[in-house]
Amino acid sequence: MPLSYAELELFYEGLVARAQGRGIACAITSGMACVAYGVAQATQDCDLLCTPAAAGEFLDLLGEESLHGQLPSYRGHLTPPLDARWMRGGWTSHFVWKAAGAEAYLDIFGVAPRGSSPWEAELQGFYAGPHTVAEMKRTNRGKDWPFVTALGVKLLEAGDPRGWLHLFSYEVLVQTAAKLACPADMVALRPVLGLLASGDERLEVALKGEMEFWNQLDRLRIRVHEHAVRPYMLAVKRDRCSGDPALHTQHLVRVEHAERLLPVNPLRQHGLERLIGEARAQAARFVAPGALEWLPDVRGCFIGLSE
Amino acid sequence: MKAAKARPAWLTPEVLRHLKRVEYDFHVRAFGEEMARVNFLPLAERRRYVGDMVDHAVRKGVKFDKPALGVTP
Numbered sequence: 248m249p250l251s252y253a254e255l256e257l258f259y260e261g262l263v264a265r266a267q268g269r270g271i272a273c274a275i276t277s278g279m280a281c282v283a284y285g286v287a288q289a290t291q292d293c294d295l296l297c298t299p300a301a302a303g304e305f306l307d308l309l310g311e312e313s314l315h316g317q318l319p320s321y322r323g324h325l326t327p328p329l330d331a332r333w334m335r336g337g338w339t340s341h342f343v344w345k346a347a348g349a350e351a352y353l354d355i356f357g358v359a360p361r362g363s364s365p366w367e368a369e370l371q372g373f374y375a376g377p378h379t380v381a382e383m384k385r386t387n388r389g390k391d392w393p394f395v396t397a398l399g400v401k402l403l404e405a406g407d408p409r410g411w412l413h414l415f416s417y418e419v420l421v422q423t424a425a426k427l428a429c430p431a432d433m434v435a436l437r438p439v440l441g442l443l444a445s446g447d448e449r450l451e452v453a454l455k456g457e458m459e460f461w462n463q464l465d466r467l468r469i470r471v472h473e474h475a476v477r478p479y480m481l482a483v484k485r486d487r488c489s490g491d492p493a494l495h496t497q498h499l500v501r502v503e504h505a506e507r508l509l510p511v512n513p514l515r516q517h518g519l520e521r522l523i524g525e526a527r528a529q530a531a532r533f534v535a536p537g538a539l540e541w542l543p544d545v546r547g548c549f550i551g552l553s554e
Numbered sequence: 555m556k557a558a559k560a561r562p563a564w565l566t567p568e569v570l571r572h573l574k575r576v577e578y579d580f581h582v583r584a585f586g587e588e589m590a591r592v593n594f595l596p597l598a599e600r601r602r603y604v605g606d607m608v609d610h611a612v613r614k615g616v617k618f619d620k621p622a623l624g625v626t627p
Contacts, residue, residue, distance in 0.1 A: 251605060251609050252604065252605035252606075252608040252609055253601070253602075253605045256601065256605070282600060282601060282604050283597065285593050285594070285597075285600070286581075286585075286593055287585075287589055287592050287593055287600055287603070287604050288604075289604060289607055289608050289611065289618070290608070290618055291608055291612070291618035291619070292618060292619055292620060294626065322622040323622040325622055325623050325624040326622050326624055327624050337625070338624055338625060339623075339624060339625055339626040341622035341624075349612075350619070352619050352620075354620070354622075354626050356626065360626075360627075386627040387627055388627055391627075393580075393584035393585065396580065396584070397577070397580065397581065397584070397593075400573060400576065400577040400580065401577075403565075403573055404565075404570060404573050404574070404577070406560075406561050406562045406565045408562075408564075416580060416584070418579075418580070418583070419576055419580050422572075422576045422579075423572075423573065423576055425572075426568070426569050426572040426573075427564060427569055427572075427573075428564075465627055468625070469623070469625050469627065472623070472624060472625035473623060473624075473625065476623070476624045476625075480624075
């Protein structure tokens with residue numbers, strides 16, 4: 248009998264409740280959080296933020312969490328160990344429960360990609376706050392962008408002016424501005440909003456430039472990690488113990504290989520300024536000249552990434 | 555979603571009504587009429603709808619899992 252969505256949702260919420268009960272800061276984000284915030288997304292896997300300092304405790308908890316009698320395993324050879332060092336470097340650890348008839352997937356982040364404020368400070372029950380979820384949705388996948396705007400409107404409705412930072416639909420921006428003035432501190436964080444205030448017709452082009460820039464920044468971020476993971480992946484793949492039934496053994500094998508072969512923080516190694524510059528150059532290939540003139544300063548969007 | 559602790563002065567009932575209209579129109583444009591309807595259902599009903607949709611898709615062979623790459627978009 249396959250696992251139903253309701254069953255999975257209860258399972259993940261139970262996992263978070265037990266972790267939070269042990270004092271571990273963690274929260275469900277991404278698609279399942281979107282459903283909770285009123286922007287339904289069909290999803291089955293669970294993306295979870297977990298504070299890196301509690302990685303060991305969370306791993307212990309996972310080792311006790313059975314689903315239909317099955318305990319979880321690390322998923323595949325590419326997944327880094329659930330260890331504070333790599334979590335702080337922006338890596339994601341992947342787990343799977345191979346329950347009878349269905350599988351449950353869990354991806355664990357320590358750092359919220361593109362996060363500009365500590366996600367731990369804004370939890371809403373089982374879920375990461377909508378501001379964090381919206382920042383994480385600025386991905387290289389076109390399908391995610393309507394969710395960002397929808398969450399932005401939700402934030403404004405809840406009285407949070409940071410909603411302005413997430414409106415990427417030209418129509419929504421113009422319609423919102425018809426009744427609501429955008430505060431100066433939001434314009435300072437997101438210069439494109441200045442075009443809205445002045446009724447500048449270049450707004451639509453500038454929005455396209457912004458989205459293309461985020462798209463390229465995410466593509467490059469992923470590419471840097473994918474390049475960095477190769478030697479580690481090959482070593483884990485060759486190691487017979489990496490598929491040991493015991494999660495603890497799988498973990499130790501991964502830590503051993505990671506300590507030798509997996510850079511803790513490939514983005515810092517690559518250079519954040521360099522990454523941002525490359526994203527800008529790539530984006531320039533796809534948008535109208537001048538469209539990137541109003542990009543935000545994204546150097547603050549790597550909160551939590553270790554030095 | 556939790557509202558901010560104290561409602562700011564700019565969030566008047568008129569502004570809130572306007573935002574709700576803008577929001578609904580956007581959901582229709584971005585997600586289609588049916589999903590816009592679902593998004594404005596109470597949480598329990600919305601979850602049930604999404605659950606039915608996902609379960610149906612899974613029965614028909616749709617895979618929702620993303621590749622495990624060590625980094626996630």
